[in-house]
Amino acid sequence: MNRLWVRLSLAFALVVLIVMSVIGISVRVSSQLGLGQEPVPPEVEAFFRDHARDGSPLANVTAVLVAVGVVAIGAGAWMSRTLTAPLGELEKAAQAIGKRDLSQRVTVQGSAEIQAVSIGFNEMVEQLDQGEQLRRNLLADVAHELRNPLHVLRGNLQAILDEVFPMNPEEIARLLDQTRHLTRMVDDLHELAQAEAKQLPLDRRAVDAASLVKEAGAVFNSMAAEKQISLRVELLGAMPTVQADAARLRQAVHNLLSNALRHTPEGGQVLVTVHQEGERLQIAVSDSGAGIDPAQLPRVFDRFYRTDSGRSRDKGGTGLGLAITKAIIEAHEGQVTAESQGKGQGSRFVISLPLD
Numbered sequence: 440m441n442r443l444w445v446r447l448s449l450a451f452a453l454v455v456l457i458v459m460s461v462i463g464i465s466v467r468v469s470s471q472l473g474l475g476q477e478p479v480p481p482e483v484e485a486f487f488r489d490h491a492r493d494g495s496p497l498a499n500v501t502a503v504l505v506a507v508g509v510v511a512i513g514a515g516a517w518m519s520r521t522l523t524a525p526l527g528e529l530e531k532a533a534q535a536i537g538k539r540d541l542s543q544r545v546t547v548q549g550s551a552e553i554q555a556v557s558i559g560f561n562e563m564v565e566q567l568d569q570g571e572q573l574r575r576n577l578l579a580d581v582a583h584e585l586r587n588p589l590h591v592l593r594g595n596l597q598a599i600l601d602e603v604f605p606m607n608p609e610e611i612a613r614l615l616d617q618t619r620h621l622t623r624m625v626d627d628l629h630e631l632a633q634a635e636a637k638q639l640p641l642d643r644r645a646v647d648a649a650s651l652v653k654e655a656g657a658v659f660n661s662m663a664a665e666k667q668i669s670l671r672v673e674l675l676g677a678m679p680t681v682q683a684d685a686a687r688l689r690q691a692v693h694n695l696l697s698n699a700l701r702h703t704p705e706g707g708q709v710l711v712t713v714h715q716e717g718e719r720l721q722i723a724v725s726d727s728g729a730g731i732d733p734a735q736l737p738r739v740f741d742r743f744y745r746t747d748s749g750r751s752r753d754k755g756g757t758g759l760g761l762a763i764t765k766a767i768i769e770a771h772e773g774q775v776t777a778e779s780q781g782k783g784q785g786s787r788f789v790i791s792l793p794l795d
Contacts, residue, residue: 634766649678675714
């Protein structure tokens with residue numbers, strides 16, 4: 440009784456019986472009272488009169504019930520097939536997806552409601568497929584990035600055991616640098632995971648963004664001087680406070696400054712500006728470095744993404760700084776964007792935060 444075709448068959452049978460009963464009653468009443476010339480078609484009236492005179496009432500009722508049953512079952516089965524075919528396809532596709540076959544898609548057909556379900560199902564599978572691809576790429580990237588320092592550690596330790604390298608402070612310092620790199624990468628991945636899960640802890644308070652950016656610039660002055668890079672911080676107009684986690688915001692600015700200095704050649708320039716634009720505070724870090732191909736700008740905030748060999752890990756980065764910056768700023772309901780006119784024309788990163 441729980442099958443759709445059984446329910447539809449019973450519904451059709453009931454409807455047909457009700458209709459036939461109404462027609463029969465109408466024929467009898469009109470015949471007895473003589474109402475109207477032809478209240479029902481003559482052939483219908485003749486059908487009921489003949490069956491009322493000929494044969495037993497039981498046989499007539501049985502024949503009618505059998506005919507109604509056959510028609511109802513046929514109509515119910517046809518209607519059930521029409522309604523449930525798209526649902527059956529959805530069921531098969533869902534079972535395939537449960538077995539991690541994300542190539543499944545369903546045909547958009549049936550009623551408007553079922554079509555809407557099919558479209559939503561296909562969109563869900565598409566998002567799952569993209570998420571799975573991102574997960575695989577992330578695992579491959581993490582494995583690749585962790586492999587290099589691990590190989591260095593293993594090779595150097597094996598060389599020390601084989602007495603190829605002496606056990607001196609210089610060699611120990613090199614090994615310590617590799618462990619620091621691994622520790623920083625693991626910490627960065629942990630922060631990204633927290634941010635994506637909306638669990639990044641934030642201690643929001645009124646922050647003087649101007650002072651924070653000036654302090655950040657002072658921290659990188661020695662690095663800029665070592666590379667003979669001109670590092671300037673400019674405050675454009677009065678600076679309002681912004682509700683933010685000062686430590687996290689400082690970390691985001693440090694990441695942008697470190698990225699700019701790392702990819703700016705000797706004698707280049709790095710400019711940091713802070714200004715209010717409407718109801719938002721903007722912090723921009725511009726450099727005269729290698730620049731970025733405009734086609735690659737949408738991906739510069741991806742984890743471990745390399746735009747070219749000039750932005751590889753051999754310059755000291757983990758490949759996660761820009762991704763962490765984006766996560767921190769978005770946790771503050773802000774945005775961070777990248778701009779560049781192309782290779783060799785420098786780049787500009789802009790943090791935009793909502794004011795109180």
